[in-house]
Amino acid sequence: xxxxxxxxxxxxxxxxxxxxxxxxxxxxxxxxxxxxxxxxxxxxxxxxxxxxxxxxxxxxxxxxxxxxxxxxxxxxxxxxxxxxxxxxxxxxxxxxxxxxxxxxxxxxxxxxxxxxxxxxxxxxxxxxxxxxxxxxxxxxxxxxxxxxxxxxxxxxxxxxxxxxxxxxxxxxxxxxxxxxxxxxxxxxxxxxxxxxxxxxxxxxxxxxxxxxxxxxxxxxxxxxxxxxxxxxxxxxxxxxxxxxxxxxxxxxxxxxxxxxxxxxxxxxxxxxxxxxxxxxxxxxxxxxxxxxxxxxxxxxxxxxxxxxxxxxxxxxxxxxxxxxxxxxxxxxxxxxxxxxxxxxxxxxxxxxxxxxxxxxxxxxxxxxxxxxxxxxxxxxxxxxxxxxxxxxxxxxxxxxxxxxxxxxxxxxxxxxxxxxxxxxxxxxxxxx
Amino acid sequence: xxxxxxxxxxxxxxxxxxxxxxxxxxxxxxxxxxxxxxxxxxxxxxxxxxxxxxxxxxxxxxxxxxxxxxxxxxxxxxxxxxxxxxxxxxxxxxxxxxxxxxxxxxxxxxxxxxxxxxxxxxxxxxxxxxxxxxxxxxxxxxxxxxxxxxxxxxxxxxxxxxxxxxxxxxxxxxxxxxxxxxxxxxxxxxxxxxxxxxxxxxxxxxxxxxxxxxxxxxxxxxxxxxxxxxxxxxxxxxxxxxxxxxxxxxxxxxxxxxxxxxxxxxxxxxxxxxxxxxxxxxxxxxxxxxxxxxxxxxxxxxxxxxxxxxxxxxxxxxxxxxxxxxxxxxxxxxxxxxxxxxxxxxxxxxxxxxxxxxxxxxxxxxxxxxxxxxxxxxxxxxxxxxxxxxxxxxxxxxxxxxxxxxxxxxxxxxxxxxxxxxxxxxxxxxxx
Numbered sequence: 077x078x079x080x081x082x083x084x085x086x087x088x089x090x091x092x093x094x095x096x097x098x099x100x101x102x103x104x105x106x107x108x109x110x111x112x113x114x115x116x117x118x119x120x121x122x123x124x125x126x127x128x129x130x131x132x133x134x135x136x137x138x139x140x141x142x143x144x145x146x147x148x149x150x151x152x153x154x155x156x157x158x159x160x161x162x163x164x165x166x167x168x169x170x171x172x173x174x175x176x177x178x179x180x181x182x183x184x185x186x187x188x189x190x191x192x193x194x195x196x197x198x199x200x201x202x203x204x205x206x207x208x209x210x211x212x213x214x215x216x217x218x219x220x221x222x223x224x225x226x227x228x229x230x231x232x233x234x235x236x237x238x239x240x241x242x243x244x245x246x247x248x249x250x251x252x253x254x255x256x257x258x259x260x261x262x263x264x265x266x267x268x269x270x271x272x273x274x275x276x277x278x279x280x281x282x283x284x285x286x287x288x289x290x291x292x293x294x295x296x297x298x299x300x301x302x303x304x305x306x307x308x309x310x311x312x313x314x315x316x317x318x319x320x321x322x323x324x325x326x327x328x329x330x331x332x333x334x335x336x337x338x339x340x341x342x343x344x345x346x347x348x349x350x351x352x353x354x355x356x357x358x359x360x361x362x363x364x365x366x367x368x369x370x371x372x373x374x375x376x377x378x379x380x381x382x383x384x385x386x387x388x389x390x391x392x393x394x395x396x397x398x399x400x401x402x403x404x405x406x407x408x409x410x411x412x413x414x415x416x417x418x419x420x421x422x423x424x425x426x427x428x429x430x431x432x433x434x435x436x437x438x439x440x441x442x443x444x445x446x447x448x449x450x451x452x453x454x455x456x457x458x459x460x461x462x463x464x465x466x467x468x469x470x471x472x473x474x475x476x477x478x479x480x481x482x483x484x485x486x487x488x489x490x491x492x493x494x495x496x497x498x499x500x501x502x503x504x505x506x507x508x
Numbered sequence: 509x510x511x512x513x514x515x516x517x518x519x520x521x522x523x524x525x526x527x528x529x530x531x532x533x534x535x536x537x538x539x540x541x542x543x544x545x546x547x548x549x550x551x552x553x554x555x556x557x558x559x560x561x562x563x564x565x566x567x568x569x570x571x572x573x574x575x576x577x578x579x580x581x582x583x584x585x586x587x588x589x590x591x592x593x594x595x596x597x598x599x600x601x602x603x604x605x606x607x608x609x610x611x612x613x614x615x616x617x618x619x620x621x622x623x624x625x626x627x628x629x630x631x632x633x634x635x636x637x638x639x640x641x642x643x644x645x646x647x648x649x650x651x652x653x654x655x656x657x658x659x660x661x662x663x664x665x666x667x668x669x670x671x672x673x674x675x676x677x678x679x680x681x682x683x684x685x686x687x688x689x690x691x692x693x694x695x696x697x698x699x700x701x702x703x704x705x706x707x708x709x710x711x712x713x714x715x716x717x718x719x720x721x722x723x724x725x726x727x728x729x730x731x732x733x734x735x736x737x738x739x740x741x742x743x744x745x746x747x748x749x750x751x752x753x754x755x756x757x758x759x760x761x762x763x764x765x766x767x768x769x770x771x772x773x774x775x776x777x778x779x780x781x782x783x784x785x786x787x788x789x790x791x792x793x794x795x796x797x798x799x800x801x802x803x804x805x806x807x808x809x810x811x812x813x814x815x816x817x818x819x820x821x822x823x824x825x826x827x828x829x830x831x832x833x834x835x836x837x838x839x840x841x842x843x844x845x846x847x848x849x850x851x852x853x854x855x856x857x858x859x860x861x862x863x864x865x866x867x868x869x870x871x872x873x874x875x876x877x878x879x880x881x882x883x884x885x886x887x888x889x890x891x892x893x894x895x896x897x898x899x900x901x902x903x904x905x906x907x908x909x910x911x912x913x914x915x916x917x918x919x920x921x922x923x924x925x926x927x928x929x930x931x932x933x934x935x936x937x938x939x940x
Contacts, residue, residue, distance in 0.1 A: 100659065100801055111658045208656065214802035216648070216656035224640065224648035226543045227532060227822035352808065355787055369532055369819035370646035370809060376784065377805035387801035390659035404836045 079401045083112065084119035085393065086152035086177070088143070088168060089159035090128050093182060096382020097158055097389050098132050108390065112397035120146040147172050154396055156389060157181040166190050173197045173205060178400075180392040182209035182385055188286035188299035195408040204399065205408050206392035211237065211284040212361050214384030215377035216391075221291045221365075222409070228367030230292040233331040234347075234507065237284040239359035239379045240275040241307050241327045243267045246357045249315045249324065255308055267359055278304035278327060278342040285329035289340045292365070293333050295416040297340050302329075303421040305343035309502055314431065317459060317473050318346055321429075324354035325504065336416045339424055346429050346506040422482040427456070427506035430474045430488065433498040436463040440496045441472065447491050448476070451483040469498050475506070511833045515544065516551035517825065518584035518609070520575070520600060521591035522560050525614060528814020529590055529821050530564050540822065544829035552578040554591075579604050586828055588821060589613040598622050605629045605637060610832075612824040614641035614817055620718035620731035627840040636831065637840050638824035643669065643716040644793050646816030647809035648823075653723045653797075654841070660799030662724040665763040666779075666939065669716040671791035671811045672707040673739050673759045675699045678789045681747045681756065687740055699791055709738035710759060710774040717761035721772045724797070725765050727848040729772050734761075735853040737775035741934055746863065749891060749905050750778055753861075756786035757936065768848045771856055778861050778938040854914040859888070859938035862906045862920065865930040868895040872928045873904065879923050880908070883915040901930050907938070 085101065087094060101108065101118060109115045121139050128134075140146055147155065147168070155172040157179065159165045166186045172179050174197060181187065187194070187207050198205040208218045221230075236242050240262060247258040259276065262268035274280045282302040289297040307327050318325050323346040332339040347354050352374055356362040361379030366372050378384040399405055434440045445455055459473040476484070484503070492500050517533065519526060533540065533550060541547045553571050560566075572578055579587065579600070587604040589611060591597045598618045604611050606629060613619065619626070619639050630637040640650045653662075668674050672694060679690040691708065694700035706712045714734040721729040739759050750757050755778040764771040779786050784806055788794040793811030798804050810816040831837055866872045877887055891905040908916070916935070924932050 104659075104661070107661065108659065214657075214799075215805055216652040219656050220648040220652060223827065224651050224823050225646075225819065226826055227536075227540065227819050229536070229539065352784070352787060355784060367646075367819065369815045369822070371813075371816055373647055373807070373809035375805070375807060378803045381803075383801045384803055387657065387659050387799065390801070391656050394658055395655065402836050404834050 080114045082115040082117045083397045083400060084117055084151040084153045086120040086122070086146045086149060086155045087118060088122040088146065088155065088157045090121055090123040090125070090132070091158070091160070093160070093382050093385050094123075094158035095128070095132060097156065097386040098134060100383070100386040100390055102133060108394065112394045113401040114397055116393060116397065119151045120149050122146045143168055143171075147175055147177065152177060153400065154178045154180060154393055156393065157183055158389070162186055162189060169194060170197055173201055173203055176201045176203055178204045178396045180206045180389055180396070182207070182389060184210040184280070184283040184287060185299070188283040191287070191290055191298070192296050192410065195410055198408045199410065202405055202407060204396050204406050206396065207287070208392050209385045209388035211287050212363060212375065213377065213379040213381060214387035215361060215363070215375050215379065217288070217363060217375055218291060220375070221288070225365065225367055225370060225373070228369050230365060230367050231333055232366040233288055233292060233329070233363065234353060235285065235288070235329045235363040236326055236353060236356050236361050237281040237329045237363070237379065238275055238278075238327060239361060240268045240272065241281070242356065242361070243359045244276070245307060245310075245325060245327065248310065248312060252312045252315070254312050255310055276308055277306035281327065281329045281342045285331060285340055285342055288363070289331040289338065292331065293338055293416060295338070295414055297338065297418060301340060301418045303341040303343070307344050310344055311502065314502055314504065317429070317431065319349070320459065321346070321457070321475060322349055323347060323506070324349045326353060326356075328353070328507065330507065333416070338416050338418045340418050341421060341424070344504050346504055348508065422485075424481045425478055426481070427478055427508070428476045428484050428503055429506055430476070430503045431501045432472055432491070433469045433501055434472050435496040435498065436468055436470045437496055443494055443496060444472070444474070444491055447494070448487050451479070451487040453479040453483055453487055512546045514547040514549045515829045515832060516549055516583040516585045518552040518554070518578045518581060518587045519550060520554040520578065520587065520589045522553055522555040522557070522564070523590070523592070525592070525814050525817050526590035527560070527564060529588065529818040530566060532815070532818040532822055534565060540826065544826045545833040546829055548825060548829065551583045552581050554578045575600055575603075579607055579609065584609060585832065586610045586612060586825055588825065589615055590821070592617075594618055594621060601626060602629055605633055605635055608633045608635055610636040610828045612638045612821055612828070614639070614821055616642040616712070616715040616719060617731070620715040623719070623722055623730070624728050624842065627842055630840045631842065634837055634839060636828050636838055638828065639719070640824050641817045641820035643719050644795060644807065645809065645811040645813060646819035647793060647795070647807050647811065649720070649795060649807055650723060652807070653720070657797070657799055657802060657805070660801045662797060662799050663765055664798040665720055665724060665761070665795065666785060667717065667720070667761045667795040668758055668785060668788050668793050669713040669761045669795070669811065670707055670710070670759060671793060672700045672704065673713070674788065674793070675791045676708070677739060677742075677757060677759060680742065680744060684744045684747070686744050687742055708740055710736035713759065713761045713774045717763060717772055717774055720795070721763040721770065722843065724763065725770055725848055726843055726845040727770070728843045729770065729850060733772060733850045735773040735775070739776050742776055743934065746934055746936065749861070749863065751781070752891065753778070753889070753907060754781055755779060755938070756781045758785060758788070760785070760939065762939065765848070770848050770850045772850050773853060773856070776936050778936055780940065854917075856913045857910055858913070859910055859940070860908045860916050860935055861938055862908070862935045863933045864904055864923070865901045865933055866904050867928040867930065868900055868902045869928055875926055875928060876904070876906070876923055879926070880919050883911075883919040885911040885915055885919055
C-alpha cells in the first residue's frame with residue numbers, strides 16, 4: 077500500500093457548477109488532502125471560454141479546448157464531468173472510462189439514459205464511475221442507498237427532487253399566485269431557467285427518479301420508463317381546495333415495488349398537510365424512503381447549486397482517491413434483478429382529486445357520479461361552490477376513493493361529453 | 509482477490525436488539541450474501557439464556573455462555589456486540605479487537621466513553637470497528653458524516669436523538685399532559701423503560717451527541733464533556749406558553765463549532781414552530797447538520813428498535829465482508845484536530861425563556877427587569893397572566909434577547925431572592 081503524493085483531476089465544464097467545484101477544490105486543500113490521503117491537484121480543465129481562468133485563480137496553462145488533450149493526459153487520474161446535457165458529455169464519459177480514467181459526474185440525464193452501458197464500460201476497465209451529485213445535490217443519497225441501506229428491501233420512494241418546481245409551488249401555496257406569475261418570480265430570482273421546460277414538466281425529476289429507482293430496486297429503469305407530468309396545469313384555486321381538504325400539493329417523484337412490478341412516476345400530488353414532505357418548502361429537496369428493516373427514512377437538503385453539488389462531487393473524488401491509495405477500486409455494480417418491470421401508468425391505482433366546471437342545474441352531480449360509478453370509482457367527498465353569476469358555471473370538486481388510473485381517465489373523458497359539464501379543469505392524484 | 513465462500517459472525521447478546529439482528533441475518537440470506545459477496549453465517553452466540561435459541565431458529569450447538577469460547581473461535585471473523593451497557597461490553601470489544609476480530613457494535617455508551625482507546629486498538633491490529641447503529645438507529649449518519657459530507661467543514665448539529673423523550677414531549681404538546689402522566693403512558697406502551705433515567709435526563713442523547721461531535725469536528729468529545737439536562741422540569745403550561753410565542757419544545761442535542769471552540773449540550777429547547785425539527789413527532793429522530801458546502805441537511809427516521817438497529821448493524825457487517833473480499837480493511841481514523849476543546853456551559857450564549865411565580869403587586873416587573881438589566885440581559889417579550897385568586901400569585905413569562913448563560917444563572921438566583929418573587933418555576937434555552 078503506497079500512498080500517492082498527489083492525484084490528478086481533469087475537470088470538464090467550468091460553468092456555475094464546475095466553477096463552484098474548482099473553488100471547493102482549490103479553496104480548502106488541507107481538509108481535502110487530509111481526507112483523500114493525497115493532494116488533489118487540478119491538472120486539466122476543458123472549457124471553451126479561456127478567459128474564465130482568471131476569476132478562479134486557475135493557471136492558464138492547464139486550460140484546454142480539446143477533450144483529447146484532457147483525456148490523454150497521463151497525469152489525470154480522475155475525470156470530473158460537469159458540462160451537463162446528454163451530448164457530448166455521454167461520449168466524453170465513455171471515452172474517459174475506456175482510457176481507464178475514473179469518472180465523477182453530476183449528470184443526471186446521461187446517467188438515467190446510459191447507466192447500464194457506462195457502468196459496463198467502467199467494470200470492463202476496472203475503474204470507478206461515481207455520480208452522487210446527480211440526484212439531490214449535496215444530500216447523501218446514492219451512497220446511503222448502495223451502502224448504508226443495503227440490508228433493506230426498499231418498497232417505496234416519495235421524493236421532492238426538483239427545487240425549481242418546489243419553489244414555484246411554495247409561492248403558489250403561500251401567496252395564492254397563479255402558476256405563470258410564480259414561474260416569472262422564480263426566473264427573476266434565478267431559481268428557474270429562461271427555458272424552464274425540463275424542470276416544470278417533470279423531466280428533470282424523472283431523470284433523477286430513474287437513477288434512484290435503478291439503485292433502490294436493483295433493476296435498470298431508464299428515464300423514458302418514468303411517467304412524467306408537470307405543474308403548469310395547477311391553478312391558485314387547486315391550492316385553496318387542497319387546503320380545505322387537508323392537503324398540500326407537491327410535485328412528487330414516486331417509485332414503488334410490489335413483487336417484480338415497479339411503479340415510477342413524476343406528477344403533482346395531493347399529500348396530507350401534516351406529512352413532513354408537505355413541510356418541505358422553497359428550493360429544498362427531500363427523499364422519503366421505505367425499507368423493510370429501517371422503516372421510513374427521510375433525507376432533506378439543497379438539491380442543487382454549485383456549493384451543494386461540489387460537496388457531493390468532492391466526496392466522490394475523495395472516495396476514489398482513498399481507493400487508489402488502498403490499491404483497490406470500487407467497481408460499479410450492475411443490476412441484479414432484471415425480471416422487474418415498470419408498470420404502465422394505466423394500471424396504477426390511487427385516489428384522485430377532480431375539479432370541473434358544470435351547469436348550475438339540478439341532477440348534475442347525479443349524472444357525474446353515475447359515470448364514475450360505472451367505472452367502479454367511488455366518491456369520498458364533494459365540494460360544490462356558489463355559481464359564478466357571470467358565467468352561470470358552478471365549480472365542483474370531487475375526491476375519490478382508490479381507483480384505477482385507466483378507469484379514471486375513461487370516466488373523465490365520458491363526463492366531459494355530458495351536456496352539463498363545461499370543462500374538466502384539473503385532476504390530481506392523491507397519495508396518503 | 510479471492511472471494512470468501514462464507515464469513516463467520518459471532519453475536520454477543522440476544523436480547524430485543526440482538527434477537528432482531530439474528531432474525532434479519534437468518535431471514536434474508538440471499539439479499540445479504542449478494543451484497544456481501546459471501547454467505548454471512550452465524551457461528552457463535554454468546555447468551556446466558558440458552559432457551560432463546562428455539563424461538564429464533566438458531567442451532568443450539570452454537571450457543572455459549574463463555575465469551576472466551578466465542579472470541580477464540582477461528583471461524584468467527586466479525587464480532588457483533590449487542591449486549592448494551594458499559595461493562596463487560598467494553599472489555600469484550602477490546603479483547604475481540606486485540607484478537608484481530610473485526611467488531612460491529614450498537615453501543616453508544618461504550619463508544620462515547622472509550623472511542624479513542626478502542627479505535628487505537630483496532631488500528632494497531634488492522635481491523636475494522638464499526639458503530640453505525642450507535643446513533644440514530646437505522647438512519648445512515650456515521651457513514652454519511654465520515655464519507656459523504658467529508659468535503660465539508662461542519663459548523664453545527666441540532667438533533668433529536670432520543671425517541672423516548674420525543675414521544676413524551678409530543679404527547680405533552682398535543683394533549684396538554686403533565687410530564688409524569690406522559691411518562692407513564694410511554695412506559696405502558698413500551699416506549700420508555702421501567703427505569704427511564706438515562707433517557708429522560710438526557711444521558712442517552714449525550715452519549716450519542718458525543719459520538720457525532722467527535723466525528724463531525726474531528727476531535728474526541730467524551731460523553732462526560734457533554735452538558736445534559738432532562739425534560740422532567742417541563743410542565744403543561746410551558747407548552748402553552750411556547751405555542752403562544754410561536755415555538756415548540758424539543759429535547760435537542762446541540763453541537764457547534766467556532767474556530768477551535770466547541771459547544772456540546774443536551775437540554776430542552778424552544779425552537780420555532782415552523783422549523784422542520786419542530787414537526788418531528790413521536791419516537792422519531794432527526795439530525796440537522798450544517799456544512800460550509802452542503803448548507804443544511806436533515807436526516808430523519810426511527811432512532812431505535814430491533815429492526816431499524818439491525819438495518820445499520822447488517823450494513824456494517826456487509827461493508828466489512830466486502831472489504832475482506834477485496835483484501836482490504838477500512839482502518840478506523842483517529843481524531844485529527846486535537847486542539848479543539850469543549851466550551852464550559854457557563855460561556856454559551858443564547859436566548860432564554862423564564863417562567864416565575866410572583867406577588868400580584870405593582871412594580872414587580874420593574875424589580876425583575878432591573879436585575880436582568882444589571883446582568884446585561886435584555887427582555888424581548890413578557891407575558892403576564894391573571895393572578896390565581898387562591899394563592900394571590902401571578903405567573904410571569906419572560907423571553908430574553910441573546911445573553912450569557914452565566915449571567916442568566918446569576919440573575920435568576922438573585923431574582924429568586926426578591927421578596928416579590930415566589931419561585932423561578934422554569935427556564936428553557938431558545939434556539940432560532
